[in-house]
Amino acid sequence: MYEPNVVGDWQEYEEHAGLRVRVHRLEPAEPPRGRDDAAAGLTYFSVRVTVENRGARHYGIHLEDGQIDVRVGPDGEGAFIDWRNSQFIEGFDVYPLRRATAVVYAAAPEAALTHVDVQVQLRVEDEWTDRRLWAGGIGIVEPAAPAAPAGTGQGSLAHQVSAFLRDQSEPGSA
Numbered sequence: 293m294y295e296p297n298v299v300g301d302w303q304e305y306e307e308h309a310g311l312r313v314r315v316h317r318l319e320p321a322e323p324p325r326g327r328d329d330a331a332a333g334l335t336y337f338s339v340r341v342t343v344e345n346r347g348a349r350h351y352g353i354h355l356e357d358g359q360i361d362v363r364v365g366p367d368g369e370g371a372f373i374d375w376r377n378s379q380f381i382e383g384f385d386v387y388p389l390r391r392a393t394a395v396v397y398a399a400a401p402e403a404a405l406t407h408v409d410v411q412v413q414l415r416v417e418d419e420w421t422d423r424r425l426w427a428g429g430i431g432i433v434e435p436a437a438p439a440a441p442a443g444t445g446q447g448s449l450a451h452q453v454s455a456f457l458r459d460q461s462e463p464g465s466a
Contacts (some may be wrong), residue, residue, distance in 0.1 A: 296409070302344075308387070308416050312345020315410045315426035316340050323377035323397040331372050333434045334399035337430055339410055342393045345386040354415040355381040361411040362396065365404030372399045403431040411435030 297303055302314045321338035341360060343353055355379060362371040374397040381392045400408075406429040413423045 296425040296427040299339075299408075299410070301426065303424050304415070305416070305421055307419075307421070308351060309349070311345055311351055311386075311416065313341065313344065313412060313424065315412065315428075316342065318408055318410075318428045318430060320405075320430060320447060321397065323374055325377050326395055326459055328374050328399075331399035333401075334372060335402040335406075336374075336397060336399045337340045337405060339396050339398070340393050341396065341410075341412055342391055343381065343386055343414065344391045344462065345388055347366075348388060350385045350387040351416050352383060352418075353381055353387050353392065355392075355412070359413050359415065359430045360394070360396055363409040363411070363414075365401040365407055368409060369400075369404065369409075374398060376394050377400065 297315070299318045300314065300316045304312045312315060317338070317340040319338060320335065322336055325353070327336065330396045339362065343355065349431060356374070357378070359374050360373075363369065363371060364371045377397040377447050379395045381394050386392050408424075408427070409428050410426045410428075411423055414421045
């Protein structure tokens with residue numbers, strides 16, 4: 293079975309020696325030129341797609357709208373992609389030991405952001421590569437912690453260990 297990459301992992305292209313790509317920096321972010329009216333009520337986030345050349349020759353690459361698909365939630369619903377604010381790679385020569393990065397701004401319901409899949413199909417020298425998938429999520433739906441010192445809350449590991457040791461030390465526990 294094909295396993296998706298985890299957000300942050302590099303994926304090498306065997307057919308293009310030294311060329312690799314990764315999806316990274318999946319994070320909440322406001323778009324630089326303002327919110328699109330079509331995204332009203334949705335939470336914005338950004339994702340970066342970086343192409344790196346570790347080979348000996350340069351490659352002409354394209355990573356434009358339609359080559360990046362963003363799906364959110366357990367059912368894989370399409371996120372709203374803000375094409376106006378996103379920055380793509382349109383016909384760029386990536387020379388050895390150089391990188392090029394696309395930044396995609398998208399929006400989706402906040403509750404769906406714990407599961408984000410990003411599929412990329414890079415075009416190299418006018419040839420399409422295989423589609424690659426990265427899976428990740430944004431933990432922005434977790435409730436904010438109360439103003440207690442870190443590591444001392446009810447659900448913290450330190451609290452759980454203390455409760456376990458206390459239970460073990462009581463008479464009659466075995």
